[in-house]
Amino acid sequence: MRYHLRRSALFATSALAGISMLGVGGAAAAEQTFQFDIPAEPLGQALTDFSRESAQQIVFSEEVTNGLRTAGLHGRYTAAAALNALLAGTGLNVERNSDSVMMVRPKNAEAASNDGAADPNGTADGRIETVTVTAEKREESALDVPIALTALGGAQLERSQSYRFEDYVAKVPGLTVIDNGAVGSQLVIRGITNGVNVENTSVATYIDETPFTEAGPFAGASFAAPNLDTFDMQRIEVLKGPQGTLYGANALGGLLKFVTNAPDPTAFVGRLAAGVSSTENGGTGFDLHGMVNVPLADDAALRVVGYDTYYPGFIDDPSRGVKDINGTHFTGGRASLLYTPTTDLSVRFNALYQVRAWGDWPNEDVNAGTLTPLHGDLVQEHLIAQPGRLTTQLYNVTVNWDVGFANLVSTTSYYSNNNHNIEDFSDSYEPLLTGIFGAPYGVAIQARKWYVHAFTQELRLSSSGDEPLQWQVGGYFTNERGDEDTIYPPIDGTTGKILFDDPLGLGGFVAPVHYREYAGFANLDYHFTPTFDIGLGGRYSENSQDFHETAPGIFGGGFDFGTASSESVFTYSADARWHVTPQNMFYARVASGFAPGGPNDAVPNQVVPSSYKSSKTLNYEVGVKSSLLDDNLTLELSAFDIEWSDIQLNAIVGGFGTITNGGKAQSRGVEWNAVYRPIDGLTLQLNGAYTDAHLTQPTPASVNGHAGDRLPSSPLWGTYASAEYERPLFDDYSGFAGVDWRFNGSRYADFQATGPRQEMPQFGIVDLRAGIERQGWSLALYAKNVGNEIAINYVQPESLAGGSGPQSASVWQPRTIGATLTSNF
Numbered sequence: 001m002r003y004h005l006r007r008s009a010l011f012a013t014s015a016l017a018g019i020s021m022l023g024v025g026g027a028a029a030a031e032q033t034f035q036f037d038i039p040a041e042p043l044g045q046a047l048t049d050f051s052r053e054s055a056q057q058i059v060f061s062e063e064v065t066n067g068l069r070t071a072g073l074h075g076r077y078t079a080a081a082a083l084n085a086l087l088a089g090t091g092l093n094v095e096r097n098s099d100s101v102m103m104v105r106p107k108n109a110e111a112a113s114n115d116g117a118a119d120p121n122g123t124a125d126g127r128i129e130t131v132t133v134t135a136e137k138r139e140e141s142a143l144d145v146p147i148a149l150t151a152l153g154g155a156q157l158e159r160s161q162s163y164r165f166e167d168y169v170a171k172v173p174g175l176t177v178i179d180n181g182a183v184g185s186q187l188v189i190r191g192i193t194n195g196v197n198v199e200n201t202s203v204a205t206y207i208d209e210t211p212f213t214e215a216g217p218f219a220g221a222s223f224a225a226p227n228l229d230t231f232d233m234q235r236i237e238v239l240k241g242p243q244g245t246l247y248g249a250n251a252l253g254g255l256l257k258f259v260t261n262a263p264d265p266t267a268f269v270g271r272l273a274a275g276v277s278s279t280e281n282g283g284t285g286f287d288l289h290g291m292v293n294v295p296l297a298d299d300a301a302l303r304v305v306g307y308d309t310y311y312p313g314f315i316d317d318p319s320r321g322v323k324d325i326n327g328t329h330f331t332g333g334r335a336s337l338l339y340t341p342t343t344d345l346s347v348r349f350n351a352l353y354q355v356r357a358w359g360d361w362p363n364e365d366v367n368a369g370t371l372t373p374l375h376g377d378l379v380q381e382h383l384i385a386q387p388g389r390l391t392t393q394l395y396n397v398t399v400n401w402d403v404g405f406a407n408l409v410s411t412t413s414y415y416s417n418n419n420h421n422i423e424d425f426s427d428s429y430e431p432l433l434t435g436i437f438g439a440p441y442g443v444a445i446q447a448r449k450w451y452v453h454a455f456t457q458e459l460r461l462s463s464s465g466d467e468p469l470q471w472q473v474g475g476y477f478t479n480e481r482g483d484e485d486t487i488y489p490p491i492d493g494t495t496g497k498i499l500f501d502d503p504l505g506l507g508g509f510v511a512p513v514h515y516r517e518y519a520g521f522a523n524l525d526y527h528f529t530p531t532f533d534i535g536l537g538g539r540y541s542e543n544s545q546d547f548h549e550t551a552p553g554i555f556g557g558g559f560d561f562g563t564a565s566s567e568s569v570f571t572y573s574a575d576a577r578w579h580v581t582p583q584n585m586f587y588a589r590v591a592s593g594f595a596p597g598g599p600n601d602a603v604p605n606q607v608v609p610s611s612y613k614s615s616k617t618l619n620y621e622v623g624v625k626s627s628l629l630d631d632n633l634t635l636e637l638s639a640f641d642i643e644w645s646d647i648q649l650n651a652i653v654g655g656f657g658t659i660t661n662g663g664k665a666q667s668r669g670v671e672w673n674a675v676y677r678p679i680d681g682l683t684l685q686l687n688g689a690y691t692d693a694h695l696t697q698p699t700p701a702s703v704n705g706h707a708g709d710r711l712p713s714s715p716l717w718g719t720y721a722s723a724e725y726e727r728p729l730f731d732d733y734s735g736f737a738g739v740d741w742r743f744n745g746s747r748y749a750d751f752q753a754t755g756p757r758q759e760m761p762q763f764g765i766v767d768l769r770a771g772i773e774r775q776g777w778s779l780a781l782y783a784k785n786v787g788n789e790i791a792i793n794y795v796q797p798e799s800l801a802g803g804s805g806p807q808s809a810s811v812w813q814p815r816t817i818g819a820t821l822t823s824n825f
Contacts (some may be wrong), residue, residue, distance in 0.1 A: 010159055010693075014431045015023075021586060025252040031511070034053055034054045034076065034077065034078075034082065034466070035053070035075070035076050035465065035466030035467075036050070036054070036073045036074065036075060036076070036082050036466075037073075037074055037075060037178060037464045037465055037466070037468075038070070038072050038073040038074070038086070038149065038554075038563045039048060039239065039343045039402050040058065040069065040070065040071050040072040040340055040345055040346055040400075040461065041069065041070065041342060041343045042064040042065070042068070042069055042070075042237060042289045043068035043069060043070050043086070043087075043090060043092075044060070044065040044066070044068075045099050046070045046072075046073075046086050047060055047065065047086070047154075049094070050073075050082060050083060050086060052098060053466070053608070054082065056101040056102055057102065057301050058081075058083075058094075058104065058105045059104070060103070060443050060577045061104075064092060064104065064105075064333050065104070065107060068090050068092075068266050068268055068518070068608065069265060069340075070086045070087075070090070071088075071262065072141060073085050073139060073546070074138060074407060074462070074464060075138045075139050075140045076140070076470075077140065077141055077142065077144065078141070078464075078582045078583075079102075080187045080284075080631075081095075081132075081141040081143075081144070083102065085132045085139065085141075085528065087104070088132070090266075090728075091106055092104050092105065092106055092804070093105055093106070093814070095671060096578070098796070099628030101639070104769050105601070114810070115538075123538075124399075131235070132153045133145060133149065133151050133154065133235075133237050133736060134237070134257075134259065135147055135149055135237060135239050135394070136246065136763075137246055137460065137472065138462060138472070139410075142417065143583075143585065143625045143626075143627055143634065143636075144577070144585065144625075145602070145697075146535070146575040146576070146577045146585075146587035146588075146589050146623075147239055147240070147241065147575075147589065148174075148240040148241060148256055148621065148636070148638040148640070148671055149237060149238060149239045149240065149242075149309065150171070150172045150173065150175075150237075150238045150240075150673065150687075151235050151236070152168060152172070152235060152236045152238075153234075154230070154232065154233045154234050154261070154267065154335075154361050154675075157230045157236070158230075158231065158273075158780075159724075159736075159738070159780070160738070160769060161275075161767070161769070161780075161782050161784070161820065162230065162819070163229050163231060163287075163309065164227055164229070164230075164286040164311075164330075164669065165177050165185050165187070165227050165774055166179075166617055166812065166813065167216055167552045167784075168230075168236070169187075170718070170720050170722050170744070170765075171321050171687075171722075171740075171742075172687075172720075173288075173670050173671040173672065173687045173689040173718065173720070174189055174190050174217075174240050174254075174669070174691060174718070175187065175188070175238055175254075175580070175690050176188045176713050176714070176715070176718070176744070176747075178193070178195075178712075178713050178793070178794050179362070179793040179794055179810040180196055180222070180223040180232070180794075180810075182225070182389075183223055183388065183419070183421055184220070184223030184224055184225065184390070185225050185227055185312075186198065186201055186203075186222050186223050186225065186254055187201065187203040187205070188202065188203065188227045188253065188713050188714065189202070189203050189238070189240055189241075189253035189254035190240060190241065190253050190640065190642060190667045190669065190689075190691055190693065190714075191253075191667045191669075191691045191693025191711045191714030192252050192253030192617060192642065192644060192665075192667060192693070192706075192711070192713075193217070193253075193711060193712055193713055194635075194647055194648075194649060194665075194711065194712060194751070195712040195713070195749070195750035195751065196222070196223075196712075196749075196750055196794065196796055197222060197500040197650055197750070198217075198222045198751075199214065199216065199217045199221070199598070199612075199648040199650075199659055199752055200216060200217075200221045200222070200249075200250055200252075200593070200595035200596065200615070200648060201213060201221050201222055201224070201225065201250055201397060201595075202251075202252035202253040202254075202595065202617075202728065203215075203225070203251070203252075203253055203254055203255065204243065204248070204250045204251035204254075204255045204256075204735040205225050205226055205255070205256050205257070206247065206251070206255065206256075206257040206258065206416065207226065207228070207257075207258045207260070207352065207394055207396075208258070208259060208350060208396065208398070209396060209398050209409075209411035209413070209458065210350075210394055210396050210411070210413040210415060210456065210807075211247070211248065211413075211456055211478070212226050212394065212415055213358075214417070214452045214454075214480065214482070214516075214806075215249060215250070215480060215515045215596050215598070216482075216513060216515065216544075216545065216596070217511040217598075217659065217706065218482060218484060218511050218547060218601075219452045219480070219513060219515070219597075220417070220419065220450060220452070220482075220484070222575045224417055224452070225256070226257060226258075226354075226392055227356065228331045228352075228354060228392075229289075229307050229309065229330050229332065229354065230258075231273070231289040231291070231305060232258060232260075232261055232271070232291040232305045232334075233258060233259065233261070234257050234259045234261045234262075235756050236256065236257065236259070237255075237256070237257040237259060237702075238254065238255070238256050238257075239254050239255040239257070239677065240253075240254045240569070240638070240640070241253070241254055241589070241591055241593075241619040241621055241640060241673065242573075242591045242593025242617045242618070242619045242642070242780050243253070243255045243539060243554060243591070243593060243594050244539060244571030244573075244591070244592055244593035244594055245521060245523065245537040245539045245572060245591065245592075246521065246523070246537065246539070246569050246573075247519065248476060248517075248539065248541060249541070249543075249594060249595060249596050250595050251593045252593045252594065252595050252615065252617045252644070253593070253614075253617065253642070254287075254701070256769075257301075260334060260350070261303060261334065261336075262294060262303070262336065262411070263294075263300075263301035263302055263303040263336050263337065263338040263340055264265070264293050264295070264301055264303070264342070265295045265296070265297065265298060265299060265300060265301040265338070265346075266295065267293070267295065268290075268292075268293065268294060268295060268742065269289045269292070269293040269824075269825075270290070270291060270292040270824070270825045271289075271290065271292075271822065271823070271824050271825070272290045272467035272822065272825075273287070273288070273289040273290070273820055273821070273822040273823075274286075274287070274288050274289075274820065274821055275287045275818055275819055275820030275821070276311070276317065276818060276819060277312070277368075277674075277693070277776075277816050277817065277818030277819075278816065278817055278818070279312045279313075279314050279813060279814055279815070279816045280314070280775050280788050280814040280815040280816070281314055281322050281377075281378060281814060282312045282313055282314030282768075282814065282816075283312030283313050283324040283327060284312055284809075285309075285312040285444060285816075285818070286309070286312045286318065286690040287307070287308075287309040287310075287381040287611065287820065288307060288308045288309070288375070289305075289307045289309075290305070290306050290554050291303070291304070291305045291306075291307070291309070292304050299339065299340045299341060299772075300337070300339045300740065301337075301338050301339075302331065302336070302337050302339075302340065302457055303335070303336045304334070304335045304336075305333050305334045305335075306332075306333035307328070307330065307331070307332060307333060307453040307637070307742070308329075308330075308331050309330045309331075309480075310327060310328070310329050310330075311327065311328045311329075311330075311813070312324060312327050313325050313327035313328075313362075313818075314326065314362075314378055314404070314774070314813065314814050315358070315361070315362055315363065315364060315379070315380055315383060315806050316376050316378060316379050316380075317361065317379070317380055317381055318375070318376075318379065318381070319381040319382070319495070319628055320382070320383075320385075322385075324399065325359050325360040326358065326359055326360045326361060326362045326363075326569050327358070327359050327384065328356065328357070328358045328359075329355075329356070329357045329358070329489070330354065330355075330356055330449075331350070331354070331355045331357075332354030332355055332392075333352075333353060333354075334350070334351065334352045334353075335350070335351045336348060336349065336350050336351075337349040343402075344401065344402040344403075345399075345400070345401050345402070346400045347397065347398070347399050347400075348398045348400075349396070349397050350394070350395070350396040350397075350398070351394070351395050351396075352392070352393065352394040352395075353391075353393050354391070354392045354516055355389065355390070355391050355392075355422045356389070356390045356392075357387070357388070357389045357390075358386065358387060358388050358389075359385065359387050360380075360385055360386045360739045360810060361808075361810070362810055362813075363380055363808045363809060363810050363811070364377070364378050364379055364380055364790075364808075364809055364811060365379065365380045365798065365806055365807070365808060365809075366792075366795070366806070366807045366808070366809045367806065367807070368755065368756070368758070368803055368804055368805060368806065368807055369756055369758070369760070370796065370810060371758065371760065371807065374806055375729050378790065378811070378814070379712075380808070382424040382426070383424055383426050383442045383491050383493065383496045384442075384444060384491060384496055384498060385422075385423070386421070386422055386423050387422065387458075388419065388420060388421030388422065389419075389420050389421070390417065390418070390419050390420075391416075391417070391420075392415075392416070392417055393415060393416045393419045394413065394414070394415040394416075394622065395413065395414050395415070396411065396412065396413040396414075397412050397757075398410070398412075398555045398563075399411075399709060402464065404464075405463075405464065405465075406461045406462055406463050406464055407461070407462045407463075407464055408459075408460075408461050409458075409459070409460050409461075409462070410419075410457075410458075410459050411456075411457070411458050411459075411723050412456075413454075413456045413457075414453070414455050414456075414457070415453075415454055415456075416451060416452065416453045416454070417452045418449075418450070419447060419450040420447060420448070420449070420450070420452070421447050421450075422444055422445070422446040422447070423444065423445045423446075424442075424444055424491070425442075425443050425444065425445055425762060426442025426443060426491055426493070427645055427798040427799045427800045427805075427806065428798070428800050429442070429443045429800075429807060430442045430443070430493060430808075431711075433490065433504070434493070437504060439493070440492075440494055441490045441491065441492065441493055441504065442490065442491035442492075442493050443488055443489070443490055443506060443555075444488070444489050444490075444491055444493060444498055445486060445487075445488055446486065446487050446488075446489060446498075447484065447485070447486050448485045448486065448487060449483060449484070449485035450482075450483070450484045450485070450486070451482060451483055452480060452481070452482040453480070453481050453482075454478055454480040454560075455478065455479045455482075456477065456478040456479075457474070457476070457477045457478075457482075458474060458475070458476045459474060459475050459819075460472060460473065460474030460475075460521075460689055461473055463472065467527050468526055468527045468528070469524065469525070469527075470524070470525040470526075470527075471522070471523065471524050472522065472523040472527070473522045474519070474520070474521050475516070475518075475519065475520050475521075475523075476517070476518070476519040476520070476521070476541075477516075477518055477519075478515070478517045479513050479515075479516050479546060480514070480515040480516070480517070481509065481513070481515075482512070482513045482514075483510070483512040483513070484509075484510070484511045485510045486508050486509055486510075487502070487506075487507070487508035488502075488506040488507060488553065488555045488556075489502050489506070490502065490503070490504045490506055502553075502740035504554070505553050506553050506554050506555050507552045507553010507554055507555050507556035508551070508552070508553060508555070508556055509544055509547070509549055509550065509551035509552075509556050509559075509716040510550045510551075511547065511548070511549045511550075511601075512547075512548055513547045513548075513599075513650075514545065514546045514547075515543065515544075515545050515596075516543060516544050516545075517541055517543040517596070517600075518542050518543075519539055519540065519541035519542075519543065520539070520540055520541075521537065521538065521539035521540075522537065522538060522539075523535060523536070524536050524537070524539035525591045528599070530579075531578060532577065532578050532579070533574075533576070533577050534574070534575070534576045534577075535573070535575045535576075535577075536573070536574050537569070537572060537573040537574070538570065538571070538572045538573045538581040538673070539572070540568065540569075540570050541568065541569050541570075541571075542566070542567070542568045542569075543566065543567060543569075543596050544565070544566040545564065545565050545566070545596075545598045545599050546562065546563075546564045546599070547562060547563050547564070547565075547598070547599040547601070548561070548562035549561060549562070549601055561612065561677075562610075563599035563600060563601075563610045564599055564610075565597060565598050565599040565610070565611035567596070567597050567613070567614060569594045569596070569614050569616075571592045571594055572590075572591070572592055573589065573590065573591035573592070573594060573636070573707040574589070574590045574591075575587060575590070575591075576588050576589075576590065580735065582626075582773040583626060583627040583628065583631075584624070584625075584626045584627075584628075585625045585626070586622075586623070586624050587622070587623050587624075587625070588621070588622045588623075589620075589621045589622075589623075590618070590619065590620055591619050591621075592616060592617060592618045592619070592620075593616070593617045593619075594614045594615065594616045594617075595614060595615045595648065596614050597611060597612050597613040597614040597615075597648075597661075598611060598612060598659075599611050600612055600658055600659050601659070602736070606658070607653065607654035608653045608656055608660070609660075612648060612659045612660055612679060613646050613661050614646065614663070615644070615645070615646045615647055615648045616644070616645050616646055617642050617643065617644050617645075618642070618643045618645075618764070619640060619641070619642045619643075620640065620641045620642075621638055621639065621640040621641075622638065622639055623636070623637060623638030623639070624636070624637050624638075624742070627746070632676065632677045632678070633676045633677075633778050634673075634674070634675045635672075635673075635674050635675070636672065636674075637670070637671070637672050637780060637802075638671050638672075639669070639670050640665065640667070640668065640669060640670075641666070641667075641668045642665060642667040642668070643664070643666055644662040644665040644666065644667070645664050646701070647661065647662060647663050647664065648660075648661060649662050649663070649699055649700065649703050650663070650703075651700040651702045651703050652700075652702035652753075653700070653702075654761070658699060662699050662703070662705075663695055663697045663698060663700075663701045663705060664695070664696045664697040665693065665694065665695050665696055665697075665698040665711055666693070666694060666696050667691060667692070667693035667694075667711070667714075668691075668692050668693075668805055669689060669690045669691040669692055669693075670689070670690050671687075671688070671689040671690075672687060672688060672689075673684075673685075673686075673687035674686050674687070680727075681725055681727045682723070682724070682725045683722075683723070683724050683725075684722070684723050685720075685721065685723075686718050686719075686720075686721045687719070687721075688717070688718055688719035688720065689715065689717075690716060690717055691714055691715070691718070692710075692716060693710060693711040693714040694708055694709060694710045694711060695707050695709045699751065699811035702753050703751050703753065704751050704752060704753050705751040709748075709751070709757075710747075710748050712748055712749055712750055712751070713747050713748075713749075713794065714747060714748075715744050715745035715746060715762070716745050716746075717743070717745040718743065718745060719741075719742070719743040720739045720740070720741070720742050721740070721745075722738060722739065722740045722741070723738065723739055724736060724737070724738035724739075725737055725738070729772065732774050732775055733772055733773070733774050734772070734773050734774075735770070735771065735772045735773070736769075736771055736772075736773070737768075737769070737771075738768070738769045738770070739767070739769075740766070740767040740768075741764060741765070741767075742764070742765050742767075743762070744762060744763055744764075744791075745762045746759055746760060746761055746762045746785045746820070747759070747760045748760070749794060749795040749796070750796070752797070752802045752803035753802055754801065754802035754803065755797075755801060755802040755804030755805070756803045756804070756805025757803055758795045758803060758807060760792045760793075760794070760795055760809075762794065763789055763791035763792070763812075764789070765780070765785050765787070765789055765791060766785070766786045766787055767784045767785065767786065768782065769781065769782040769783075769784065769788055770782075776824050776825065777821070777822060777823045777824065778821075778822045779820075779821050780819065780821075780822070780823075781817075781818075782817070782818055782819075782820075783815065783816070783817045783818075784813065784816045784817075784818075785812065785813060785814055785815045785816065785817070786813070786815060788814050788815035789812075790811055790812075790814065791811060792809045792810070792811055792812075793809075793810045793811060793812055794809070794810050795807045795808070795809045796808050
């Protein structure tokens with residue numbers, strides 16, 4: 001086992017050192033749940049408050065807690081879960097002695113020195129760590145939340161080199177990703193999507209308290225999920241099922257939330273990591289990551305994270321004589337400043353900046369139906385390169401204020417996405433243009449300016465104390481502006497040069513859009529007994545949108561028009577929790593979600609409506625969460641049924657391409673997760689999902705979806721299994737080794753108006769890792785996709801022939817071998 005509890009003289013003489021012995025309760029009280037209301041304060045005072053509120057007997061040394069603070073704790077927890085949350089990040093651990101007295105002790109040097117990068121699986125005494133989450137906008141143990149969720153800790157992500165969506169989505173049951181080439185990614189939970197060209201994403205994303213989800217097709221919502229580098233991330237929370245009550249628009253299928261580490265005023269801490277990698281039949285990559293936490297005063301600290309990572313390319317284009325064209329470069333960082341002027345008030349400023357630049361798409365050309373390579377493995381052929389650049393910025397200030405009877409949170413944010421890219425559409429239009437102009441011409445689509453800027457404000461008030469009735473009320477506002485400035489320059493088919501002066505008059509379009517939303521929400525949770533409670537919630541929102549399009553040229557059609565829309569939406573949730581024992585909970589939940597409707601790109605006097613309606617989901621779910629065998633085994637199981645109505649679709653209505661609502665769908669399934677530590681140092685995990693997501697009503701004829709057809713990108717079966725073992729080696733050295741296996745069943749691509757629909761084959765990918773650690777540093781070796789499987793993520797048509805013509809398949813990264821050296825200081 002990696003950790004050795006050192007029973008130092010400090011504890012042998014703890015009475016002389018000034019031990020505080022508090023409380024009168026025993027083991028029986030520890031098996032109950034308690035309502036805690038502990039503010040951010042010195043750790044010694046927090047432990048005193050903990051003992052008073054839980055009636056637990058706890059022993060600690062003032063020398064151990066001196067200079068340490070906690071972030072506070074509010075909510076209902078078991079005593080063990082609450083104490084683990086209070087001690088998070090302090091380098092201290094809790095255990096019970098033979099008299100069931102809770103004793104706070106320091107972890108060994110290895111555990112304390114990594115600042116969040118220590119054991120990714122459990123506590124120092126070998127048990128599985130209790131994870132605190134903010135799924136319901138309160139801090140709670142993950143095993144007490146009446147929602148199916150998965151929390152990936154920062155140490156777990158770092159240990160497995162999981163810095164991008166591509167690295168960790170398979171670790172979450174029911175979560176998949178549609179790779180829309182280099183442009184971006186669409187997250188999918190429980191199969192709620194109708195393909196790569198959706199109008200709104202069905203998974204909302206948050207970064208701490210900031211919603212980062214764009215609205216509508218003209219803002220690029222379908223592929224705008226923020227693929228952030230996760231170095232020094234505290235955790236990622238993935239909530240399954242609609243989350244419209246607390247999180248608002250676009251949480252049709254669920255929510256992914258990045259939770260960053262807060263600054264720590266108690267200690268100067270830093271970490272540097274540098275690595276190198278090599279991809280099979282591809283190039284060489286590198287990664288540089290760094291973090292520094294600087295106390296500025298007893299009540300203030302600054303935490304800064306920076307990174308520069310290059311993921312090597314592995315796609316070749318022999319027609320242009322180039323190799324490894326799809327390399328991707330992530331550069332950026334985060335900064336956070338925390339100021340706690342009083343024990344009742346804290347202010348945190350956050351800033352994030354990231355640039356993701358790519359050389360081309362990670363796609364190979366394949367044959368329709370069989371999906372075999374058209375020109376050879378990992379090969380695409382285009383007239384031009386397809387580079388791009390996405391710049392993401394976020395600025396936020398969050399104020400937490402304990403006003404006595406309640407806790408007030410104000411969060412103010414500004415974020416932006418700026419996308420510049422170019423794509424080659426010659427496969428679709430070269431025959432047409434050659435026929436018209438009598439010379440070989442292709443066509444490019446260049447987004448000269450494609451941005452979204454948004455200001456958001458949320459204000460919420462949450463009850464404090466341990467009254468049977470807990471409540472939360474809040475208001476929300478967002479003001480979002482976007483613009484897409486796109487041109488269609490022709491390509492000289494002989495030379496491969498882009499003719500930006502556009503001698504053919506192909507044109508383009510400019511499409512600014514403005515989205516505003518006001519919302520109010522409330523949640524009530526009543527505890528009828530200490531073990532049974534019922535929660536109710538509702539959210540009312542109103543949004544209005546304005547859209548204007550100018551589209552000159554042959555492809556633009558010479559249009560110049562504007563439309564507007566407005567609507568109101570009500571979402572709700574209800575849940576019941578029953579703690580059969582403090583470690584075993586049953587829950588049932590009903591919840592709804594929505595994606596906003598909007599203005600249509602409908603030319604005046606067309607037969608199509610000027611706007612389309614919001615899309616809605618309703619989720620029924622039951623589940624069980626258990627911690628067994630003295631916290632060495634956790635089990636989670638949930639069954640769900642989601643009804644999806646008013647699906648937003650691109651369709652042909654009256655001969656015009658437009659956005660419309662049509663068809664219904666259902667997603668039913670089961671998700672499970674088990675984590676087991678049979679012996680010290682060995683952690684086994686198995687999770688997965690069975691998801692039957694299909695249409696229950698046909699779509700409009702031009703979409704060609706029929707009742708019973710499975711929804712895109714949704715495997716019936718998906719499974720993830722891992723094993724990791726760590727143990728002392730010699731002197732102060734310890735070692736670890738791990739293996740991950742991720743399996744995705746066969747999936748279908750988009751519905752096709754012409755030609756067959758593509759079925760993407762199943763795949764299984766194995767990753768390995770091993771390393772050695774000592775106080776202050778570690779060396780990790782890893783191999784991803786050990787079997788070098790060319791696994792298809794998603795398929796799209798390359799030409800107007802739809803499912804009958806050549807296809808473009810985005811693929812997972814081939815075998816990649818690397819090493820990372822990390823130093824803590």
